[in-house]
Amino acid sequence: MLNQLKLWAKKLKKQLFILYLAYKDERVSWYTKVFTACVVAYAFSPIDLIPDFIPVLGYIDDIIIVPLGIMLALKMLPTSIIEDCAIKAEELIQNERPKNWVAGSIIIIVWLLIFTWSCFTVFKLLN
Template identity: 60%
Template sequence: MFKRIKAWAKNLKKQIIILYLAYKDKRVPLYAKIFTACVVAYAFSPIDLIPDFIPILGYLDDVILLPIGILIALKMIPKDVIADCEVKAKEMMNNKKPKNWIVGALIVLVWCVVTVWVVIKMYQFFS
């Protein structure tokens, strides 16, 4: 059972990389790029719809919502693009994983802006 879960997680990771690569491909329609970007951002984001610390429910979004989003995104992308991205994803997974510091910095920036906004609103509310 543990091996099946590990294989499922590895396949999920590969599909996220495929979507990431497909998002950057010029052959993908705009609507598919937007949806794919949302799915990839959600997969890499530390923010969940249901926080992970909530027992059982916290992991449902990772187990149900993310695979459904991946499935829908893959259906929107042309098959030839997926085939090309699968090859690239396999190479990336065999080699060193890329680090996207720009996206990481953007997520940290968004969290900082949200935190400052909440603090300002709380200060205004309690003043």
């Protein structure tokens, strides 16, 4: 069972890379790009709809929402684009992972804004 789980995780990871590469492909329609970008950003983001510290429910997004989003995004893409991106994804996984400093910066800025807002709110409540 552990091997099956590892294979499933590996397949999920490859599918995320396929979606990442498909987002950059100019043959993909704009609405598919938007949906694909949202799925990839959500999958790689540390921010979840349901926080992981909530027992059982916290992992629903990791087990259901992310795979469902990947499945829907892949259904929106033409087969030829998926095949092209699958080859590129395999090369990326073997060589190196893509780095998106812009997305990482946005996530850090959002966390800093939430932290700053929380600090100001607590400070106002204490005074």
